[in-house]
Amino acid sequence: TLVIITTRLLSCTCGDAVMEGAYQLLEKIRVVTLGFTRNLVARAGSLGDSTSDEHPSDLRARICEAAATYCATFDTPSEHTLSREDVSAFIECCIHLKDNLPSGHKVESPYLLMLVYRHWRLLHNLEPSFRASISHDSASIDLAIKSVWCSYQRHESSSWSAMQLSDSRFVCCESVHRDSTGQENRSTVYYNLLEGELLINGRPLGRLPKN
Numbered sequence: 001t002l003v004i005i006t007t008r009l010l011s012c013t014c015g016d017a018v019m020e021g022a023y024q025l026l027e028k029i030r031v032v033t034l035g036f037t038r039n040l041v042a043r044a045g046s047l048g049d050s051t052s053d054e055h056p057s058d059l060r061a062r063i064c065e066a067a068a069t070y071c072a073t074f075d076t077p078s079e080h081t082l083s084r085e086d087v088s089a090f091i092e093c094c095i096h097l098k099d100n101l102p103s104g105h106k107v108e109s110p111y112l113l114m115l116v117y118r119h120w121r122l123l124h125n126l127e128p129s130f131r132a133s134i135s136h137d138s139a140s141i142d143l144a145i146k147s148v149w150c151s152y153q154r155h156e157s158s159s160w161s162a163m164q165l166s167d168s169r170f171v172c173c174e175s176v177h178r179d180s181t182g183q184e185n186r187s188t189v190y191y192n193l194l195e196g197e198l199l200i201n202g203r204p205l206g207r208l209p210k211n
Helices: 001-010 016-047 055-071 083-101 110-136 139-148
Strands: 170-178 184-192 197-202
Touching: 001 055, 001 170, 016 055, 055 083, 055 110, 083 110, 083 197, 110 139, 139 184, 139 197, 170 197
Parallel strands: none
Antiparallel strands: 170 184, 184 197
16 A cells, blocks of 8 residues: 555655655645544444444444554654654554454454554554653543543543553553532543553443443
């Protein structure tokens, strides 16, 4: 695909003009694929309320493909600086991809399977820099989670921190929100840096009530 060719070009060229053009192209692809991913997620959320004959599994596969394509644009040389918005949108797409993968990761499409394997490799490569980024500026992950779970609000006394060594792939924090009666409810939020999985009190986001 265009993304793979462009990122491969960046890994083997030193020409400033070529690199600048490649990064500009990737920025344009990010805008398109992020918007497309969000549109598909919105359609999936309203599927039960519509008369569309679109099959849920087909729509979920398209979400995975769009989200993986967006994330693939970050498979570039490490010296390229990422903004807060970049990190936030990347985490958002990681969550959508993980949340819409079939159970047991049984992907039928060879192309999507290739994208998923490349995505997992990329997450492992980016884990140190993303862990440092979240530690330095937690607003990026806060924005990402807020975009997929509207009830999320990190508690003012809580900060994102790594789990114990056996679960070091996870970072976690405390979220708080008030229900319709004004009662304060707390939740523990976990994010898996190596898989892009978001858990709320140990449960996947897709299995939570919509409120």
